[in-house]
Amino acid sequence: MVTLRDVARAAGVSLATASRALSDAPHVSATNREQVARAAQSLGYRPHPAARALTTGSTGTVGLVVPDLANPFFAAVAKGVQARARETGREVLVADTDEDVTVEPDVITRLADRVDGLVLCSPRMSADALGDVASGGRVALVNREAPGVPSVSFDIADGVRQALDHLRALGHDAVAYVGGPRGSWSDAERRAASSALAGDALLDLGSFRPTHGGGVQAADLALAAGATAVLCFNDLVALGVLARLHARGVAIPDDVSVVGFDDVAAASLVTPALTTVAVPLARAGREAVDLLAPGGDAPHRRLPVELVVRSSTAPVAPAADRRTPRTTVPRSTDPEVVIR
Amino acid sequence: MVTLRDVARAAGVSLATASRALSDAPHVSATNREQVARAAQSLGYRPHPAARALTTGSTGTVGLVVPDLANPFFAAVAKGVQARARETGREVLVADTDEDVTVEPDVITRLADRVDGLVLCSPRMSADALGDVASGGRVALVNREAPGVPSVSFDIADGVRQALDHLRALGHDAVAYVGGPRGSWSDAERRAASSALAGDALLDLGSFRPTHGGGVQAADLALAAGATAVLCFNDLVALGVLARLHARGVAIPDDVSVVGFDDVAAASLVTPALTTVAVPLARAGREAVDLLAPGGDAPHRRLPVELVVRSSTAPVAPAADRRTPRTTVPRSTDPEVVIR
DNA sequence: TTGTAGGCGTTATCAG
DNA sequence: CTGATAACGCCTACAA
Numbered sequence A, B: 001m002v003t004l005r006d007v008a009r010a011a012g013v014s015l016a017t018a019s020r021a022l023s024d025a026p027h028v029s030a031t032n033r034e035q036v037a038r039a040a041q042s043l044g045y046r047p048h049p050a051a052r053a054l055t056t057g058s059t060g061t062v063g064l065v066v067p068d069l070a071n072p073f074f075a076a077v078a079k080g081v082q083a084r085a086r087e088t089g090r091e092v093l094v095a096d097t098d099e100d101v102t103v104e105p106d107v108i109t110r111l112a113d114r115v116d117g118l119v120l121c122s123p124r125m126s127a128d129a130l131g132d133v134a135s136g137g138r139v140a141l142v143n144r145e146a147p148g149v150p151s152v153s154f155d156i157a158d159g160v161r162q163a164l165d166h167l168r169a170l171g172h173d174a175v176a177y178v179g180g181p182r183g184s185w186s187d188a189e190r191r192a193a194s195s196a197l198a199g200d201a202l203l204d205l206g207s208f209r210p211t212h213g214g215g216v217q218a219a220d221l222a223l224a225a226g227a228t229a230v231l232c233f234n235d236l237v238a239l240g241v242l243a244r245l246h247a248r249g250v251a252i253p254d255d256v257s258v259v260g261f262d263d264v265a266a267a268s269l270v271t272p273a274l275t276t277v278a279v280p281l282a283r284a285g286r287e288a289v290d291l292l293a294p295g296g297d298a299p300h301r302r303l304p305v306e307l308v309v310r311s312s313t314a315p316v317a318p319a320a321d322r323r324t325p326r327t328t329v330p331r332s333t334d335p336e337v338v339i340r
Numbered sequence C: 001t002t003g004t005a006g007g008c009g010t011t012a013t014c015a016g
Numbered sequence D: 001c002t003g004a005t006a007a008c009g010c011c012t013a014c015a016a
Helices: A004-011 A015-022 A030-043 A049-056 A072-087 A101-112 A127-135 A156-169 A185-201 A212-224 A235-247 A265-269 A281-291 B004-011 B015-022 B030-043 B049-056 B072-087 B101-112 B127-135 B156-169 B185-201 B212-224 B235-247 B265-269 B281-291
Strands: A061-066 A091-096 A117-121 A139-142 A151-154 A175-179 A202-207 A229-232 A257-262 A275-278 A300-303 A306-308 B061-066 B091-096 B117-121 B139-142 B151-154 B175-179 B202-207 B229-232 B257-262 B275-278 B300-303 B306-308
Touching (some): A004 A015, A004 A030, A015 A030, A061 A072, A061 A101, A072 A091, A072 A117, A072 B072, A072 B091, A091 A101, A091 B072, A101 A117, A101 A127, A117 A127, A117 A281, A127 A139, A139 A281, A151 A156, A156 A185, A156 A229, A156 A257, A156 A275, A175 A185, A175 A212, A175 A235, A185 A202, A202 A212, A212 A229, A212 A235, A229 A235, A235 A257, A235 A265, A235 B265, B004 B015, B004 B030, B072 B117, B072 B281, B091 B101, B101 B127, B117 B127, B117 B281, B127 B139, B151 B156, B151 B281, B156 B185, B156 B229, B156 B257, B156 B306, B175 B212, B175 B235, B185 B202, B202 B212, B212 B229, B212 B235, B235 B257, B235 B265, B281 B300
Parallel strands (some): A061 A091, A061 A117, A117 A139, A139 A151, A175 A202, A229 A257, A257 A275, B061 B117, B117 B139, B139 B151, B151 B300, B175 B202, B257 B275
Antiparallel strands (some): A275 A306, B275 B306
């Protein structure tokens, strides 16, 4: 391995001068600066990260904690974090909690010592615990807000409003809400917004796992409740609703309209393409790493969202025109079912 | 910050003893060992990673380079890497090349100095370049093989065989292959296998981008070629094929059968559910981090794959029964289209 | 078994 | 402007 010592020797200067030259600090003659640069170049010198970290106290890496890397929502945020970190010359250390709240503190501590700052995406832990963590060093939240901790979240209330306005404009008066996990910050936001906007007009179907399966489960409830439109916690759930409604013989969007949240890649690829509230995931990731910079207080950035209307929503059909859902649904592994 | 020095002082022993005690090295009296442990515990001592790295030369982190974190294939591998690293007490530093071959070397060098080992997933760079990189330190490949470099890949040939056998058993004789990117190692594997197995009986549709869009494009070609079954480079492509065939009014699996590769999550959620070759992605990630251990030579592990038959494949229909594809396809944003 | 001391590669402080 | 030199926190011969 080639050290700064080697470079200094090759350039015929002292260690100190070499160091200053390379970190283009002031007080270095132009000639020396160049000598050193040349020597470093030709020797292929690369500063030792650990040594640098030891003296400066800065590691040049940011940490990222997500519940599940395989979830497209978090993957998108991770891409943003990664991209911004790279642009600013930092590396990113990721940790996946596997959706397990109880490991969050452990994961965070393990990472904390190795990074300059920590981006916590959708942490499930309590606001208090979050406060403690944040007091230990620079932390930024994504898709979660907590007092005293910088965060970048989304204007969920506005997203709900856009979705509801859209549905109302199409004539839907019986719209159901498929909730996300209890205790989830972003579900609370959606609920608060929707009840403020629609009040009792909204059929609350309850809380579901934020997965395809959760949507399947919710779809039957929506049907039983006589909903003509369904607003879902996220796209994965919406996809599950779509699949189940289809299996039960209800036409989308003719018989019922479905709206998702997030605008994950799959939303636009599915048939019918999903109407959903697009959320700037990657941008959130990028901004979060910028919030890690020591700048002053704890800003709460709220990114704008936008309803993208695709094919899963349409004007309400008169009740008489709606097919009645099948009560028996064929096994999904049976090829016969899936003909369309 | 609490250092080893503090712990030693609190325990009433020297630095060296404290160090030995904590790394449970031999030659430490039981009492001292316990004293130190207690002190460390109560002070909340955590060894400084950089300092440790500086002396030991080992960072306790593994690097992971993937083309695209948002691609479910790579996300699954990343989860495996992450899980295994965590189990073995290491952290993972990820880098996303954004599918850009030209940045691979740069990304790799930047990471190399900060990690004990590097997992390269589906690198696009040349075998030679790969060899150079690997010579610089411990490297393991995933979904790619190169002489002299440890790797874990998949038994692609067997996957192709299983898919082709399945299709043949269903009576398909006109099966088309939708290829992946030129120069891709795994596409080369598929091609080699399929031509060895089916020879001219297989209609080679050419190379396509390994995305939904690539599949859309390929679908029309498959129709024009009169294929009754389509084998795709991966699931994303297969999903594109499905969507396009559907849009053109051809029934799946009645009119044409479609097979994917990878068994990404979306494959089982879509309607009709996709028949595909399941590949142990997470396991590959895990095994790759195990290959990073200094053990001897350069093993090439080849993981078994398995065809999972779902609803996108069925026996060939007599030609007379097949609908003729639409020649005009409605805009995908038109809700009318997507009724099913 | 224990402690002392040197060194890992850098940066930063201080005299020159 | 430059060069010794002292940290940074930890590990590990080596000596006691």
